Amino acid sequence: MKIEELQKFIKENKIPKIKGKPKTxxxxxxxxxxxxxxxxxxxxxxxxxxxxxxxxxxxxxxxxxxxxxxxxxxxxxxxxxxxxxxxxxxxxxxxxxxxxxxxxxxxxxxxxxxxxxxxxxxxxxxxxxxxxxxxxxxxxxxxxxxxxxxxxxxxxxxxxxxxxxxxxxxxxxxxxxxxxxxxxxxxxxxxxxxxxxxKSFMEKKDLEFYFKNKEEINQIVEFKDTVLDHVISELRIVGDSIEDVDTNIPRRSSDAGKRYCYLKSKINSNLMITIVFRDLLLKDEMYIVVEFKGAALKNKAQYNVVEFTAEEKEILVEGFENSTNNYWAHFAIKRYDLKQDEILNLSDFISRALKDDYLLAVYRKLNEYMLVQKKEKELVG
Structure with a gap:
């Protein structure tokens, strides 16, 4: 089906909103x-x-x-x-x-x-x-x-x-x-x-709408999946371009696979750059986060010795040291509203953002600090 036909279908039809059942x-x-x-x-x-x-x-x-x-x-x-x-x-x-x-x-x-x-x-x-x-x-x-x-x-x-x-x-x-x-x-x-x-999740009229228009609806779903494939492909390009990270994108079949991309440190997998793209296809919105997880959070105060520039301090998360979450915690974060051309060339946009907004610099200073700490422990051991 041509894009023009899908546009006509969307313009001429009001897609029902299915209300989820309230949690109990x-x-x-x-x-x-x-x-x-x-x-x-x-x-x-x-x-x-x-x-x-x-x-x-x-x-x-x-x-x-x-x-x-x-x-x-x-x-x-x-x-x-x-x-x-x-x-x-x-x-x-x-x-x-x-x-x-x-x-x-x-x-x-x-x-x-x-x-x-x-x-x-x-x-x-x-x-x-x-x-x-x-x-x-x-x-x-x-x-x-x-x-x-x-x-x-x-x-x-x-x-x-x-x-x-x-x-x-x-x-x-x-x-x-x-x-x-x-x-x-x-x-x-x-x-x-x-x-x-x-009671069912759906009303009779909603099911009738789907079966009447199932071909067009499935075409739209496939189209969305294609856009998501594009996003994930661009994220892999970014990960492959950074030498000291391993790119980790959860399985597409999982919810996380449609929301996050992890660029994990090769030195310490508890340090990572996380690209949160869950709202990119809904609100053209994306977050890039430098975060710790697990054992790297046992002593949050230790990262106070890392020296950051004034520009780098602008993106640091206030109150990181006081976070009570022992599973993960954001250290630096930046939010972005993207234009369609920027989504089209997403890998270029993210690569520039990592550099120009000091996210990569913050990550690398933390990575270097953790490497030094690791070597010191090995010498003591």
């Missing part, structure tokens, strides 16, 4: 969909005596949903737990199975099987029969993500996690006055986590 604490902990984790959290919020002080919010919300789901059936729908109820997780069944969440009083029970991504292949008959003789009224619930989940047991009904939380949030206003603020924050975060699990 469970997502950060890499446990957003673990069923046992969610069951334990549910058990906490179902407990009317817990420190959240939301009292019967969850059980009332669940009871409302049960009543709505069973309105046209002859299944038990009047489980009131008027005398209170006990909560158990991982309740062992007669056949050695595990009921995720069991709510029981002297005469009533709600059996909850918590499903997220796993298939529903649990022995629900075993779950049901394991409560026989313990209560006179009971109902089984499969708590799932799928609103049309088929359940092959006449006494179990499907309620989605999102339905439960929508009911909880609808009733929440009645409990806010006494609720513990800390656990309200946790509750809202859990609601977002459930929403993330329940």
């Amino acid at each position: 604490f469970l997502g950060i902990a890499k446990q957003p969909h673990y069923e046992n984790v969610l069951s334990n959290i549910y058990a906490f919020y179902f407990n009317v005596n817990e420190v959240h002080k939301l009292y019967d919010l969850f059980i009332v919300s669940l009871q409302e949903l049960i009543a709505k789901k069973l309105i046209d059936t002859d299944l038990t729908k009047d489980i009131s737990f008027s005398e209170g109820f006990e909560i158990e997780t991982e309740y062992t069944t007669k056949k050695g199975g595990r009921i995720d969440l069991l709510l029981t009083s002297e005469n009533e029970a709600i059996i909850i099987e918590n499903k997220v991504y796993h298939l529903l292949n649990n022995d629900l008959k075993d779950y049901w029969n394991s409560i026989d003789g313990l209560v006179t009224k009971k109902i089984g619930i499969v708590l799932s993500l799928n609103p049309i989940l088929e359940i092959k047991h006449k006494h179990f009904i499907n309620i989605t996690h999102l339905e439960l939380f929508n009911s909880v949030m609808s009733n929440l206003g009645n409990y806010l006055l006494e609720a513990n603020d800390k656990y309200l924050v946790f509750l809202k975060d859990l609601y977002q986590n459930i929403t993330n699990l329940s």
